[in-house]
Amino acid sequence: MSYNFDKIIDRKGTASVKYDLRNLIFNNPEVIPMWVADMDFETPDFIREAIIARANHPVYGYTFRSDAYHQSIINWLKKRHDWNIEQDWILFSPGVVPALNIAVLALTNPGDEIIVQPPVYFPFFTAVKDHNRQLVYNELLLKDGKYQMNFDQLEEQAQTARMLILCNPHNPVGRAWHKSELEQLAAICVKNNLLVISDEIHSDLVLPGHNHSVFAKINPALDSQLITMHAASKTFNLAGLASSSVIIKDQAMREQFKRLVSGLHMDMGNLFGFVATQAAFENGESWLSELLAYISNNISFTETYIKQHLPKIRVIVPEATYMIWLDFSAYGMSDKELKSFLIDKAGVGFNAGVDFGPGGEGFMRMNVACTHSLLQQALEKMSKAFSELFVE
């Protein structure tokens, strides 16, 4: 390995949501933070150097996104996912969540039904409800330890719904949806003329041994119904730079999205976000493969440790993302009891499963994009707390 992911970076006092908001979120400033989806690793040198080089020019006036920036995205998607896109198809949004909201506003009407597949990343719910659209749950099925889509239910729901928000790969259950599953999904969407947002922010975090299937490549009949969202932010830990891409092939739909994002003046963006994105996509391949190996190792370590020391916890081993979805239901605690036990007795701060909607009861989401030593500490604290629970 040429990058050192074991290096401990003190993030406290950097206005870090993950570290500096612990007291606010967990009512405990000491909890080991394994919640919000960013990583404790340092941003790679080639990105820091690009930012510093631009920062050394003393004027930070209005900028635009260059051809080189767009080309870096085009080349990355071609190389990593064999997806051919054109520069015109790429629109900007200051984040994937803002883009979801804009897409809902631009392409649907109040009262429209929008399908989501819980347990899922919770801003999907607000992107629907906050704009007075109706949330429709197509809850995932957990069969033999593996999550699957409920196609039978979806067939029915798609008849009246206007849009589906797909999480591909899926946060928090960690599925890198298989091509055959996406083909089945695409057929339902085409048949029912259902608009689809495919949130592919985790697509570059597919773990060794698994593959990402770009939804846009599955079925050309979907071209006029599909919006894809992508970013360097999750992969290269740039969430604080607020930059993402919205990729729309269909010209009419692109214009609808663009009208709103430009009308709100949200497409101006952040100079350093563009510089970082371009540097990441131009230079990031070997860093990313080392990162994925490190995360994969953290996941295997967690799985083995839990099997040995905490066998009542069921581990849903992810195929993608640096999140592990853990089932604590065998302990028989309520969600409230589980949450306070983990915070107060074990000293670990996870995302509560219930926040991800139906199907999240009894679960927690654990973020393992941290040093191996911090992960070990967290697991040991959990093991100690649960062993004391049974002594009492």
Ligand SMILES: Cc1ncc(COP(=O)(O)O)c(C=O)c1O
């Ligand atoms: C599925 C998914 N979409 C979007 C985001 C966040 O996107 P952004 O920070 O670009 O708004 C996350 C962050 O965890 C996520 O998991």
